[in-house]
Amino acid sequence: MTLEEFFSIVDSIEPNENGCKIWPKGTNNHGYAQFYINGTKPRRPFGGHRVVLERKLRRKLNKNMFSCHKCDVRNCVNEDHLWEAYQHENNIDRHEKGRTKMNWGKGNKHPMFGITGKSHNRFGKSPGINQKFGAAFSNFIRHVQYWGA
Secondary structure (H helix, E strand, C coil), X not given: CCHHHHHHHHHHCCCCCCCCXXXXXXXXXXXXXXXXXXXXXXXXXXXXXXXXXXXXXXXXXXXXXXXXXXXXXXXXXXXXXXXXXXXXXXXXXHHHCCCCCCCCCCHHHCXXXXXXXXXXXXXXXXXXXXXXXXXXXHHHHHHHHHHCC
């Protein structure tokens, strides 16, 4: 598909009752609108909501910027529902809307509380590590690697 064909489809979509323009074609495995532009080398998918926001802003988004949805509908391509944000702004928006999946809490309420590199050296190969610390083993190892133990 060409970029012109993509925008022709986007512009022809009738908004639903919430004002969302639902992308009728392919989505990625997270549910976001996705399409391919003919002739791009290497062939790669483009995020529909990101390309629509770039048209609205009349510039490219920096790689560290996100195209966020006010409506929280991942395959919505209505430019009025899209806004540009840094990752931390996207995280705050997600948390304020109650969509944070791992809201573990802070301090001693966090499942990684009390685990240190020394704990890993002592308990890292113990089959009861999940019961002892209340943390998923993969997260435990990831954090231990971060600490450099």
